[in-house]
Amino acid sequence: MMKFRFRRQGNDPHREKIKQDLFAFNKTVEHGFPNQPSALAYDPKLQLMAIGTKSGAIKIYGAPGVEMTGLHKDTAAVTQIHFLYGQGRILSLLDDNTIHLWEIVQRENRSHLVEVHSFNLPGRPGIESTSATRVTVMLLKLSCDLLALGTEGGGVHFLELPTLTLLNKSLFQDEIMQSIPEEYKCGKSLGPVESLQQHPQDSDKILIGYSRGLVVLWDLNSRHVDNLFLGKQQLESLVWERSGNSFVSSHSDGGYMVWAVSSSNPCTHDPISSTIPYGPFPCKAVNKILWRTTESGSPLVLFSGGMPRASYGDRHCLTILQDSSHVTLDFTSRVIDFFTIHCTDKDKEFDDPSALVVLLEEELVVIDLQMAGWPTVPAPYLAPLHSSAITCSCHISNVPPKLWERVISAGQQQCPLQNYEVAELKDPTQKLKTSAFSPQVLCCHEDGTVRFWDASGVSLKPLYKLSTANIFQTDGDHNDSLTQAGEEEWPPFRKVGCFDPYSDDPRLAIQKISVCKYSGKLVVAGTAGQVIVLVLSDEKSDHMIDVATVDLLQDREGFTWKGHDRLPPKSGSVVFAPGFQPVVLVQCMPPAAVTAVTLHAEWNLIAFGTSHGFGLFDYHRRSPVLARCTLHPNDSLAMEGPLSRVKSLKKSLRQSFRRIRKSRVSGKKRVVVNSPTSKVQEANAQLAEHDAEVTPVQRRIEPRSADDSLSGVVRCLCFADTFLRDGTHHGPTMWAGTNSGSVYAYALDVPSQEKFSEQSVEALLGKEIQLMHRAPVVSIAVLDGRGNPLPEPYEVSRDLAKAPDMQGSHSVLIVSEEQFKVFMLPKVSAKTKFKLTAHEGCRVRKVALSNFTSVSSEEYSENALVCLTNLGDIHVFSVPALRPQVRYDCIRKEDISGIASCVFTKTGQGFYLISPSEYERFSLSARVITEPLCRVDVERPHDLSAHSSLLRLKKKDKTVVILSGLLDEMRSSLSSPVLDSPNSSADVTLDTTGELTVEDVKDFLMTVDEAENNYRNMTEEDGRPAGILIN
């Protein structure tokens, strides 16, 4: 207490300055696929794609690495988004019937997405019902000066852009009704507007489709009906044929119709053709249809839905039809929206679509429409991280180039990237700069597989996928033969996408992982107590796996394991592709989930722990070294396995109610709290809520006792070369910490390199430490004489790290859920400590030792203990003095999965899951920041006013400078069709600057890990305006 007060007072200004140089908190990038996408848009001119989500976020993607995010003030789902082509503006329609205009603006030399206007359609005077003015569809005229809104009430309203002002020329149904023949009217309304489409040739005409089936071609200028198409099927969507001579409508009965537009016949009763592709049995609605003409002949028809209701009504399908070619893409998640990338040049005669982009609920799929058979193209980004649930993740920084290359080559053999250029169809001219590339891998560990990702950039790139399921006999094995059988099935389904939420066997799930990046060895440990040692190999191999069983219960009597069985390994040899190949399987008995694993490649040892105990295994000699049971005699729960009946029903009910209540609170609209008075109001509101509760939540104040359940769970393991026996001789040691605050330290006798095969490793219990507060031990680390953490194996022998100080006395840092403590070695006498829970009331969830380098001087760096608490805040402590340095709020405390998924890197960055599919990357270091410094330069023709022209000129100058630095890229982008001057000739002055208004989507992504990289980039980019590179 007293100490604590003292610490607070010590505000040394010098130290404050150092702290500012070392630490800074930034949330930088979101990696992965947006959670719950709800809208899609594409701008062929700027080659940007936008995705809107149910949480009200808009994300814009350009070339790989170009990403921008905007978040609406209200948490309402984005139902539609539309680009204003070539302007870098985007319109969004939300679930709450508001329309928002966003703009890409340049600030601090990078592009941001900023909301500029919003609009809410007012109710029609005299009509109370709000549903009448609910916007169903939006049409943006190609000239981008007019927005048409179709409403539920059947009216069409027009807004001027970009100001979003309502024009007084709304079109209501009664006006249309006048020209409709009597027999079609039959006293009913036309229903909501379902589709609005602009005539491809005549920009003054729009096609209006009503829900009842009526389609009207309306002339905006003369305000009269050009053509009437008296459809009788409930309408779902409309699409023009390129020439404007015909259009296609899709309907709720699963069919589509082609209608001819002729000026001679103002009232068409029947379509040219009407098809129900999956008839004759009742089909589901065709939600959206696209009709694309090709130079080669027959048009390409793409539509979603329309499946036979009874047999395939639950599938998520998209059909591609051309002549006799017919493919039904069968997705694993709902189709949100899709578009084609095709020629938008007006002078060309055909659409000639090159690719189809489908946004699904869980992934983005790209289909190449030019190749025969329409193969899928691996998208350069937005790869779904969560193709099966992420169970654990780990980050490896500074991967040695050799390992990197081997992993990449293994990945390429696994999935030959045919035509990788096509993958970059978003923007072939601008690729990620690989020169600024700093090797980093983030491994995500899913059900039975380990995926390697390149996390050096803004977008996570998949590198390599490792599956551990093939060494076990699982029930899912024989399923493959069944699916193969249905070759001649109709409809011609094709499984597309990699999102697979169903795990064959939950026991395959990987719990923990440990990697040695220098020797290419990997240890993965799973739910059924399996620990697999894998070695990276460039050759295909066919070998048997050595299986060893380690009994962690030892000779404890009276325990029976009631949980799942172990996974039976396959007998005989198994063929392994190049990459990580399993060599040894160590099976823990009982087969409880592995809770900790660690690897020391130099000593050929792995250590692993479960809820029953821990073991040590020599994988070179394939022999167990040690097994130790950590069970407390009173611990009954540990034996029950995951499906325990010991847990009280009452407790679990109470917990689930509490969770529901919490989620209800967190689901509320975001409230901006600025002034202290509003804070008070908020507190009062909270108070009212509390008062309303009938039974207040209470908590028992009870110190931890020795016989808490699950006290034997091994939480952490670590190897270290340090002084355990006496102060003069150091040697290999192994440390294990448990849930009940016990730490076991073993002195190991590891034979020298040459004698590995002859001599066995010996382990001798050196110390047992029981922490008095009995909190779970979260992490153990050994510090050298200078207080620095010991380097990883091989780092010293390969000259990659400074040798640890073996002269001064070592110390061990033991982090429990409640306290940090440093003990001197070998006596294990307490040196310093910090009681986090006693002071702050929060508990330690994740810790890591990170190295922070000062922004002002590269030479100055400090080691620090980074700690994430159960409240979602991050504390940084100095090591080994354990003085608090800084504190940041990072994750909402209700976001339990986010807190549980957090990983720290060695350089003070971190990742956590913000949704099942997205990682948020954050940085604690003031120096090492990975953030998108992307830039989209756009010219906006329509906001010209007299006094802003000067401004614009300036802007133009800047553009020129940038372009001159990127001459090559500019040329290639000039050759792309984007140079079309905007269709509206509203602003003639613009045309003169036509050559310069080239849109430039540029990525200045940088991961500032090494200052070298910085300098190199600086020199490379001297031609550019300084300050683009912000570190």
Added chain:
Amino acid sequence: MNKNHRVPSNRTLNAVEVKSKFGAEFRRFSLERSKPGRFDEFYGLLQHVHRIPNVDLLVGYADVHGDLLPINNDDNYHKAISMAAPLLRLFLQRKEEADYSAFGTDTVTRKKTPAALAAVKKPPIIISLPKDFRPVSSIIDVDILPETHRRVRLYKHGQEKPLGFYIRDGSSVRVTPQGLEKVPGIFISRMVPGGLAESTGLLAVNDEVLEVNGIEVSGKSLDQVTDMMIANSHNLIITVKPANQRNNVVRNSGGGATSGSSGRSSDSSTSFYGYSTPGLMAMTPSHIIQNYEPDEESEEEEDLVIEADRGAKLILQAGARATASTSMPALPRYEPHLDLRTSNGTMASSASAGSLNAHKGLEGRSLEEDGTVITL
């Protein structure tokens, strides 16, 4: 008293004459009144002078009223020394054959010798068996807190008895510049019958918890406060605003009224958190009896380290604890502790309690480093 063999002395004021009786044997020695030392040292001295190094003793003394009262911790030891006028009469019994009913009111005035106690026909009412007196709770910092608040310290002493209370969220009314406002607060919601909290009588249902070990609770969630209390459970100090404001300690009335052998005691030590040391103790008024080592440090620092040979031993942060917790070969340890005490005493003259604390920590560590006390 009249039968006492009084030896007039010019040192009466600063020396306490001790007459100690064990069985049939008497020993006489003297102690310095201003520096009585600690109980365990005193206990060792007794074993030494009686030459019974390995006998567990129950130490009793006759107070001014003639009551036979036990001496088994620093508090009642100091009390005994300070009340001795000037002779301190001690009665030692073997623990195994001790007669607890001998203690209590009027025991000594009526029966002059403990031996005669056996002949008592009507035994007095037994309040409790005072086998091992130790504090369970105290009210501290009375002088610096507002009278409406109460700072309570609960001692768990490593025993398994639960702290035994529940807390809940609630709202309380505060006076702010904007007027009266309701703010969220933490309250005691329930007491476990037979638990430590209930047995003290210092905490009650609906008391508002304001601080936990010096850290304000406002702005913290119920779970945070729960965790803080549990993490501090070895030495929990909570500041409450009692729901019942009628039993508040009235300042300046003198703590003597409540001091004594009851479980409650009030403490108005001048140190901020009631951290008093033996050195400081000597300067505080005699009616204040709190002087147990607060040692939040040592109490929790005693992580158990087991060597490979499985002999369970303790790491001790402050060397002084060693004698208290290990069974003692008394004499050789005696000197170093006296040294420690005197050095602490001189330290105490530097008024800052904080620096004192820091120095003490250091000293404890250096002691530990040279390995004489540490059992590793």
